[in-house]
Amino acid sequence: MTEQGNARQVPVVLLVDDQPANVRVVGQLLARAGFDVVPALNGEDGLALATDRAPDLVLLDMRMPGLGGFEVLQALQALPATREVPVIFLTADDERDSLTRAFAAGAVDYIVKPFVAEELLGRVRTHIELKQSRDALKRIANERQQMADTIAHDLRNYFTNVLFAADMLRDPDLPLDTRLRLVDSIRQSGDSGMLFLQAVLEHQGHEAQGVALARLDSRILLEDVAALLEPQARAKGIAIEVRAQEPVQVLAQQAGAVHVLQNLLSNAIKYSPPQGEVTLQAIVYGRGGRLSVMDRGPGVSKSDQAKLFQRYVRLSAQPTQGESSTGLGLALAKQRARTMGGDLWYDPREGGGSIFTLELPLA
Template identity: 70%
Template sequence: MADDRSNKPRPTPVILVVDDQAANVRVVGQLLAQAGFEVVPAMSGQEGLDLARADPPDLVLLDMRMPGMTGFQVLQALQDPPTTQDIPVIFLTADIERDSLTRAFGAGAVDYITKPFVAEELLVRVRTHIELKQSRDALRRIAAEKQQVAETVAHDLRNYFANILFAADMLRDTDLPVASRLRLIESIRSSGDSGVLFLQAFLDQQSEQAHGTSVEPLPAILLLRETFDLLERQAHAKNIAVRIDVAEAVILLGHRAGATHVLQNLLSNALKYSPIGSEVVLTASRTGKRGRLLVLDRGPGICKGDQPRLFQRYVTLSAQPTQGESSTGLGLALAKQRARTMGGDLWYDDREGGGSIFTFELPLA
């Protein structure tokens, strides 16, 4: 499979023209340039191969018969490295013998053009194969993204299940003190709730993508109250007070499921890392044409060394949950991605006096 460079769409497709005849390269190059393509010329098979390997083009127009390294040899060499094997190659040839054309297609060519060529035909064939390559690359990117999403979901759910199974195994100990038993039961319940929330958020996101869910006005006070209602049990288990402090009407614009998913993640993290008996504050404010939802806690905060990696996937931070709650290293990365898909953002600040401030920003309605 080609590497990322060959899979990223470029604003102007690049065509590598390989021909030992300078006149042919000039004529073809001028035609393609006038049609809006970027042209890279090569006067020999070896030069063309070197250029293709150094910076893979979107398509190669390759002379079949050249002294030294022939077009067939260039094509064969292009099939080996992962950076060039998916580049479509069109042969330019004056040889219309059936065996040569059969050999060309067998070697990996996608098409051929007979010299002297007709300009309109050359452009149509080039555009067709450029579009086909772009479509293949897009499908490849989509498949890679879906695989990454599947791995993310499996990774998260595996952690929730592992915590549940561990706590269930511990409960088999008949000599376990009542207080320890109750903590394990609460841990099972908390992991189950978190797993269900994560799965529901994922399903909501997939539904939005499939059906093109439109944005809607979202009153900040309602979003914050709904988020607290979903995690009230977790707050109560750690004797953490959650205070909603919204002094003004703030109405945001976004996807309800997406915004709720981000806030659930932020409040869940605040409860995980806050000390027992502390307070978490949920608030909202306006800044120009943007609205902000803030989650403030009195946990350990994020150390300076961890802050640059805070929103990266699968990152293990120095701070640990105060009661050993599970952490996958994915929640904040997914939350930031979700915020940005709605035209917003998510960031962290140290809280004066100790603790964390996570700010979730969206456009105002």
């Protein structure tokens, strides 16, 4: 039955009817139409099955001994896990009062016995498709709200750094070297904030419109990203080395690849100890080009590895000099890698540190 967050390939229909012949006939009809049918011969069993794992739709006999259809429907609507599951009544009662009561109780439809097979299948398909559409819209709305919360959080960090440094600069007795460091901090926060906004806006534009893949030279790509973040590395005394064993031509979105690698390199610099080294490497592996960012930082703990690419999750490791969190985020970076036909993953580095690898199709 439906698992939260995962799309179902075979919709599950819970069929509750106290007549075994009805269950057999309707069940066979639905199974031949491609549905996964879960049968129950009484209301108690049907309710237990539905609350154990919510189905995509319930076909429910209105009148049954013991726990009747209305009582089952009421119980389903009282539980958060089954509240949104559409319920269609199967009934031999076509009295207007009963049908009015069914809709008032929360049923989405009713089918009068004896039924026409095509009508039953049509109504089942329609209500499952409507539920899937509602679920998809709800997921999109939740993701966008979470994205907005994350954007607000990260922007607040950048503005907080700027305001703090600006307030410190008000002190007329502040030494010159301290003033220069504060000015650099303001500039770095402003640059990071602008890059973050650019990444978010471009990502949203790419999602809405799609961007064609281009042939890119991996060495040039890595050198451009290294040059972009060289001031951040220099401030910590970190050297960036670019290695490419051979010309590695990949297919990717220019902006997308840059932002993924920028995120990985920014993280490597922030989590590396001062006076360290970060290595950028490009190799051919099978049909893909692998662009890796390798550092000698603390690595990623086993507990954090399980949630490393999850959205909106903060990891336990902290930057070595208290730098702000990265803007793009590993979850978004992995998503962008996959939209380009590639992937992104983490490996622990032998001798200590991290290796993050962006794999892209070879051109």
